[in-house]
Amino acid sequence: MISLAGRDILHAWSKFAFTGIGLGLLIGVTLSMAGIYRGMVDDAKVLLNNSGADLWVVQKNTLGPYAESSSIHDDVYRSIVGMPGIANAANVTYLTMQVRKGSADVRTMVVGFEPGKPGEPRYLLAGRRITRGHYEAIADVKTGFKIGDQINIRRHDYAVVGITQRMVSSGGDPMVFIPLKDAQEAQFLKDNDAIVNERLRTAGNPSTNSLRAVESPENVDNLQSSNRNVNAVLVKVANGHFAETVAEDIRKWRHLQAYTRSQMEEILVAKLIATSAKQIAMFLVILAIVSAAIVAFIIYTMTLGKIREIAVLKLIGTPNWTIASMILQQALGLGLISFMVGKTAATFWVPIFPKYVLLEPGDAIRGFVAVMLICAIASTLAIHAALKVDPAEAIGG
Amino acid sequence: MSTVYGIEIEGLSKRYGEGAAAVDALKDVNMRVLPGEVVGLIGPSGSGKSTLLKCLGAVIEPTTGRMALSKQVIYDNGWKTNDLRALRRDKIGFVFQAPYLIPFLDVTDNVALLPMLAGHANAESRMRALVLLKALDVAHRAKAMPPQLSGGEQQRVSIARALVNRPPVILADEPTAPLDSERALAVIRILNQMAFQYQTAIIVVTHDEKIIPTFKRIYHIRDGKTHEEAGEGRSFE
Numbered sequence A: 001m002i003s004l005a006g007r008d009i010l011h012a013w014s015k016f017a018f019t020g021i022g023l024g025l026l027i028g029v030t031l032s033m034a035g036i037y038r039g040m041v042d043d044a045k046v047l048l049n050n051s052g053a054d055l056w057v058v059q060k061n062t063l064g065p066y067a068e069s070s071s072i073h074d075d076v077y078r079s080i081v082g083m084p085g086i087a088n089a090a091n092v093t094y095l096t097m098q099v100r101k102g103s104a105d106v107r108t109m110v111v112g113f114e115p116g117k118p119g120e121p122r123y124l125l126a127g128r129r130i131t132r133g134h135y136e137a138i139a140d141v142k143t144g145f146k147i148g149d150q151i152n153i154r155r156h157d158y159a160v161v162g163i164t165q166r167m168v169s170s171g172g173d174p175m176v177f178i179p180l181k182d183a184q185e186a187q188f189l190k191d192n193d194a195i196v197n198e199r200l201r202t203a204g205n206p207s208t209n210s211l212r213a214v215e216s217p218e219n220v221d222n223l224q225s226s227n228r229n230v231n232a233v234l235v236k237v238a239n240g241h242f243a244e245t246v247a248e249d250i251r252k253w254r255h256l257q258a259y260t261r262s263q264m265e266e267i268l269v270a271k272l273i274a275t276s277a278k279q280i281a282m283f284l285v286i287l288a289i290v291s292a293a294i295v296a297f298i299i300y301t302m303t304l305g306k307i308r309e310i311a312v313l314k315l316i317g318t319p320n321w322t323i324a325s326m327i328l329q330q331a332l333g334l335g336l337i338s339f340m341v342g343k344t345a346a347t348f349w350v351p352i353f354p355k356y357v358l359l360e361p362g363d364a365i366r367g368f369v370a371v372m373l374i375c376a377i378a379s380t381l382a383i384h385a386a387l388k389v390d391p392a393e394a395i396g397g
Numbered sequence B: 001m002s003t004v005y006g007i008e009i010e011g012l013s014k015r016y017g018e019g020a021a022a023v024d025a026l027k028d029v030n031m032r033v034l035p036g037e038v039v040g041l042i043g044p045s046g047s048g049k050s051t052l053l054k055c056l057g058a059v060i061e062p063t064t065g066r067m068a069l070s071k072q073v074i075y076d077n078g079w080k081t082n083d084l085r086a087l088r089r090d091k092i093g094f095v096f097q098a099p100y101l102i103p104f105l106d107v108t109d110n111v112a113l114l115p116m117l118a119g120h121a122n123a124e125s126r127m128r129a130l131v132l133l134k135a136l137d138v139a140h141r142a143k144a145m146p147p148q149l150s151g152g153e154q155q156r157v158s159i160a161r162a163l164v165n166r167p168p169v170i171l172a173d174e175p176t177a178p179l180d181s182e183r184a185l186a187v188i189r190i191l192n193q194m195a196f197q198y199q200t201a202i203i204v205v206t207h208d209e210k211i212i213p214t215f216k217r218i219y220h221i222r223d224g225k226t227h228e229e230a231g232e233g234r235s236f237e
Helices: A004-011 A013-051 A076-081 A180-188 A192-203 A217-225 A243-254 A261-272 A274-304 A307-315 A320-352 A361-387 B049-056 B084-091 B107-117 B122-135 B151-163 B181-198
Strands: A055-058 A086-101 A104-113 A136-140 A150-153 A156-164 A175-179 A232-237 A257-260 B007-016 B023-033 B038-042 B064-069 B072-076 B092-095 B169-173 B201-205 B217-222 B225-230
Touching: A004 A013, A004 A320, A013 A261, A013 A274, A013 A320, A013 A361, A055 A076, A055 A243, A076 A086, A076 A232, A076 A243, A086 A150, A086 A180, A104 A180, A150 A175, A156 A175, A156 A180, A175 A180, A232 A243, A243 A257, A257 A261, A261 A274, A274 A307, A274 A320, A274 A361, A307 A320, A320 A361, B007 B049, B023 B049, B023 B201, B023 B225, B038 B049, B038 B181, B049 B169, B049 B201, B072 B084, B084 B092, B092 B151, B107 B122, B107 B151, B122 B151, B151 B169, B151 B181, B169 B181, B181 B201
Parallel strands: A104 A175, A136 A156, B038 B201, B038 B217, B092 B169, B169 B201
Antiparallel strands: A055 A232, A055 A257, A086 A104, A086 A232, A136 A175, A150 A156, B007 B023, B007 B064, B064 B072, B217 B225
């Protein structure tokens, strides 16, 4: 038996091709949405992987440093590094800000780190690591900076000495790494007007200036950079120790919050991007419904256009299942064409997205199955219409 | 020995609706067509021609009466045979006013589709189709798609489709309506040749004055009742 569906598709290939392209672009958008979600999850995991830490020690009762703000003193790490089971510990600061690049702004996460300790970029695409104490930076390639460029952060310019890759915040902003001291200054340094204001407040406050001294050097220094805080301490656990046990000790004895890798992943994936994930899921559901409606409408319209032929087929003895199978095969064929167009389109347009989009083969397979199921379900309306056709319509009268 | 008719109808009636709204489309219709015979069925619009054709084509059931195709009883006062779809495929050929060829199948597959549906192999079905296309002088268009054919060629292909399963009965509904005199007579000549060659009983429903004189026997239908009369049986040339 010949394939009636195949012959009809070949006969009206342009109609199928154009419909397939239209529907395929919609499927491409759907796959891209799934890829955006995967990209967000991957960004979160990369952020954790690249930090090189086993534990994140943050302010008590916070989900810091990525999901909530956290502030702890920068000398806390000394007490942590001396605890049993800890191989290394380092202060880090994270500050999301716009930095100037030529005439444009680039949204980045500025990371303050201590060279050679957890928190520094794990590998470089080009250039070298930071060797000086101040005013050098390593930038993620997505910032667009090149070796030798100057990045202006707050009051200072930083020379880009290294380029790294896939170092992004949980929000997908590319990172710029600068020395910890510079980052603390950038994060907590007050501007000139604020300092003048604060001097006047301090001078007029009897509890801080009982002798009514105008400006002691200590006061000025305290006002400018009194905040010796960091956002987190990254901890590397020594071999042979369990991260959870060490974290429990830190929580118990240092009165700080310590998160293990799995807990931090839970915070980033399940909490931080949960709303975005729901948003994308809603969008995927809507796209699936729209796709189903379009397929149903197209197949239904195509079937109605063949009512006379279907009546003739039924009159000459074609079984109902042959006619139903023809419509189902056409719907699946349309789904196949659309999926191929969508997958190809998504593969080509994903690299130009500003944030990382991860197209996973598993999602493509699930998408393909979903498209075929949607097409099969959508064809039922047309099959119902075809089966209702009276063979007497071919005779007329 | 009793005569075996290609089509045999006794006391066939068909009523649409019930009660006061009931319409008797067919009233006690009797008809017999021998194998190899081509008869005309003539009547004005609304006379019951289409209803009779639909009953003969096993598309609608008569209300009462008996109908048999080549000895096989199809309806008998409320009883009907099983699987009317297979019956239409194997026992009845249809030729329509418009050829109604399947537009996405080429000429050969339009004809070969029926034997394929009956379970014959594709190659064998196509061979049977080509034999008929050759007999009907359209074998040279075997690979063409229906829209590429002239009206006469399309009608010949539809005749081939009607004949391909060697049915004992062919029902032709206004087969010459869209054709000029020459082509209309050519179609009637072909139907007569095929009826003779394959011993098929053919009923031609028509209004076409050009072809009415070619029938040897004609059934007139008016207000759901038929009466038979002898035709002129003129030559087709």
